[in-house]
Amino acid sequence: MKKLFFEYSVEAGNFTKAGDASSNFKKVLKQLNVDPQVIKRIVVALYEGEVNIVAHSVGGNIFCNIDPKSVNLILKDDGPGIPDINKAMQVGFSTASAKVREMGFGAGMGLVNMKNNVDFLKIESEMGKGTKVELTVNL
């Protein structure tokens, strides 16, 4: 498998399009014959991150790198940032709006679920600037 790169833009607040990037990337991984169990871990983590950008940010981009040994994803948004990452990582902590909850999200479980599905996770955030979530799943 050679190195491949994909980029997606993610619109804030658009719950019709939320998941389009994850769906597209899942099709790519399927075509590359990645183990279905591994695909599921990657796309669940990616989808959690994509929905977070839609639900909690002003919008952002997703950068996906595939190489023979791993899949590396970078989810970057342009704000508002996460004030306390440790708090955000706690199960049950959520600032999700009523609209987000109506869509079936906002339980404060997403970041933890991301962590449970990946081999490496790093979250960096600066208030007013944005959040960068980087994760890797080994193939």
Next chain:
Amino acid sequence: MIISDIVEILKADVICGHEYLNREVKNVVASDLMSDVLTINSDQLLLLTGLSNIQTIRTAEMSDIQCVVLVRNKKASPEIIDLAEENGIVLIECEHSTYKSCGLLFQEGLKSIY
């Protein structure tokens, strides 16, 4: 149990995915919370939900859930049906409450995930 058995037990309507009704179902999860559904790791899983929106189908797609039952007489919009079709997901509508649907399926031997 296969999906067509479930359709019969629930006296439900198949909205799309008629070609996949012989798929095997082993476990059931009932939830309106997609955050919860996304944490489940189980195969041949059926999702029973009263939440009918695009993200219900996206969640099923990411979680490899091949059959979604909309309970409480919830209807699928054309957009939802298109997305389910595109992903080979069987979509079923049923008039029973969540509780009754679960009860009927449990009685017939379908297991809960935990």
